[in-house]
Amino acid sequence: MTTLPDPGLSHVIGDRSVPLLEETVGDMLARIARTWPGQPALVVPPQNVRMDYAALDVAVDRLAAGLLQLGLVPGDRIGIWSLNRAEWVLLQFAAPRAGLVLVNINPAYRTHELEFSLRHVECKALVLPRRFKTSDYIGMLRELAPELDACAPGALHAAALPELRHVLVMGDGEPVPGAHAFDAIAACDDAGALARMREVAPTLSAHDAVNIQFTSGTTGSPKGATLTHRNIVNNGFFIGEAMNLTEQDKLCIPVPFYHCFGMVLGNLACVTHGACMVIPGEGFDTLATLQAVQDERCTGLHGVPTMFIAELEHPRFAEFDLSSLRTGIMAGSNCPIEVMKRVVDTMHLSEITITYGMTETSPASFQTTRDDPLDRRVDSVGRVHPHVEVRLIDGEGRTVPRGTTGELCTRGYSVMQGYWNEPARTAEAIDADGWMHTGDLATLDADGYCRIVGRVKDMLIRGGENIYPREVEEFLYAHPAIADVQVFGVPDAKFGEEACAWIRLVEGATVSAEEIRAYCQGRIAHFKIPRYIRFVDEFPMTVTGKVQKFLMQQAMAEEFRRDRPAG
Template structure:
């Protein structure tokens, strides 16, 4: 038996009453399809796609067989470089059923980053759309592999991409030289191919690698977090459990699939419960999302805080009937308390949850539940997930008392296999006892609720005083003129570091820096009051809605340089 940790220390172990699922992704889908064959599984209005679970399972069978018929073999890596489409969902389930490892490639990547990703994991195949808005995906691939135009489909030999053989193109239109039409792959899945696919599926283990997701790479070259069937099936299941999903639910998923938010917290949370995945469009559009929730009577909605802010602030927001909503997840970056309250009150999402995690942990480690009091659902990321163990440690690796800030470490079924073919970087992140060191600063209180207070590298020290940007941001959100705010540290000759706040004002609001500082006086410690305050229209962000504070810091350093040290 597992001994219980000291209740006075920041060390918690998740409930183990419900056993882990010991199935592959493909077997899990097949079981769900047998259980709820006629329930809606996938709705993609822009593509006029509507599938029930029996239809989805059959389509995945054909596609998986077709991939093997191309000559791909179990263990091969197949990249997908695309925004949200029905084909993405089919690939998410077909690749694992064929024993292939799906490699999620950020659709914002351009030629240099794409080449790195494909070469780093040795992709044998790549799935991509022709284009999206101004992004010409085929054109970018041709820049890297001009041999595409003269090769036979499936016989690509590009000097820059030595392992890539197959290119699968989504969508309708004229054939692209050297590529396969995505829709034609399933037709390769004849009886012999289906028999081979089933034979392959029978040899797969839940412990096999099934997915590679690249970390952001803000501190170096991106790393390929390698996840297993067991990692993502169970994480998706327990996420859905916390949301109380059933086969009657429809979840609107505007967050990107290439990221674990869309793929695991969205798609796998749905499929493990027989719920319906509703895809409003390829990229996020607040108006389209609101329209989709209304038209499809969605019961759940996912988003990062900036997405919810965009929906709430849309001039046509009040026109939409969102009364079908009850649940969803707000995650991906700091979740402002005031925004959370509005989502509950005016979007009818009384059971909305907050989730904390990271790509390397499949991703969720903590989540709030509908049973948590509202104040705990807005001031924490909830309590530890089932079958997950977490401790908060100090700089020497000692577990700190409850309520004390330290680095969050986690272990259990959800921790990745490692970074693809990078044992040294894996060893830096996962210690000999299996603890994943997240780099996040957190506290765990007496009731087991966790608060994320920043990143180890984001914490700033002003004259010997620790400042946690998240704490200052949460305070500034209470100012009625502030719609969004980001706080970070900048160098200072006297104090070592000073706090800087970038502020986006609410529509129609006016305010200046002196008024902001006056609002802080007497309410937060003097050393936490930002010395530098800038008003902006937007923040630099990744496509998943994560704010890139390092770019803000760079912009301030350039400003200081121009002013020769002034601020």
């Protein structure tokens, strides 16, 4: 019997009326392919790829068999270092079907980070493209493994990467010495290899590790969050449920696959419901995204706020027919209220949802739904996900009252197995009772709606007053001249910290720092008004669209150092 939390405390338990899926990624795809074999599954216009679910299932079988034919065995790790391509999707489903653990490697990583990732989880194989724009992926790999050019495919023994044996290169072009052509492995029709693949499936469990994603921490080495079939299949399923996805939907996914947003909230949300994945390009391109939505009559669109802002502000925005849209997800960083309203009004996304989560929780813990009133879909991240339990705690670990700010902790099926081969760091994040401590500050209202007010590390204290940057940002977004804003703390000799705002103005707008402060006067508490205001053209960001405030803080520290009189 479940004991319900005290309604006066910030402790909620998600609905459990719909049972969890207890199946592997491979078994789930096979079930969906049997149910909707002729429905569109994958569309990638730049690669001229169109597959229905029957074809996708066959392609995944062949690739899984090809991987096993290389000599890989269940439990081996296979890395993918690439932006969004059809091959990424095939590998996302083929690796689990072969019992392999897919390792997502940020395509922005360079040699040092790549070496760390491959060595840390002991990857036996790596899949990569030749290049993307100015990134020469083969060239970077050769810097780490010059032995590649002198070995036969599958026989790599590189001093810097002692476990790596196989390199699979995507795309057309001249053969790369020492590497396999991805297409050749993906075309495997060897009866023995296919039989071996079918023998593997019954030995796999939904509780097996299936995916490793490196967290993008700002300090220390990246941590490999290890997720199971059960983690990501169920999170993708309940994401799709909240969006009301069906086999009739087509979701445009311009967010990166190497991150949970693309591969779980995008690909797995689609596949668990028989919906179609539409991939507009390798990296985010505003025009390509708008074109794909129009041409494919997409019903859903994902993006981080900066992507939606870029689409809304593009000079050709009005040329595109987006009337097929109804749903999608805006997540990945703070979702400005004003941007959300414009998305609903001008992009036809009347049922767009907001989602909150983190890599370590597969990722979603909260989500709005299409049935939530618009005001709740623009001022919160929704209510707790099914089968997820959340509480907000104070510095002493006590659950705080409703409406009080506390650190968000979550537990349930979605919490990762742990950080790969790092029990100490795992124990720092997941306590003895199974609670994942997110480091995010939040509030829960009487109806269970959650608002994220910042990070424990982002909160600044000015003269004893707590300032939550998110609150100040939301206020400033309402200024007609402000397109985007980020608020953070900088050191101050008198008050300990002061608020600093970096502001990106609407194109053609002009406004001074003094006018911004005047706008704040009498409308927010005086201690929340940014003392430092800088106008910028862009913010430092990760490739997933997350703003890197620590780099802004470093830039301000350098500015203060330059301006400080010598002596």
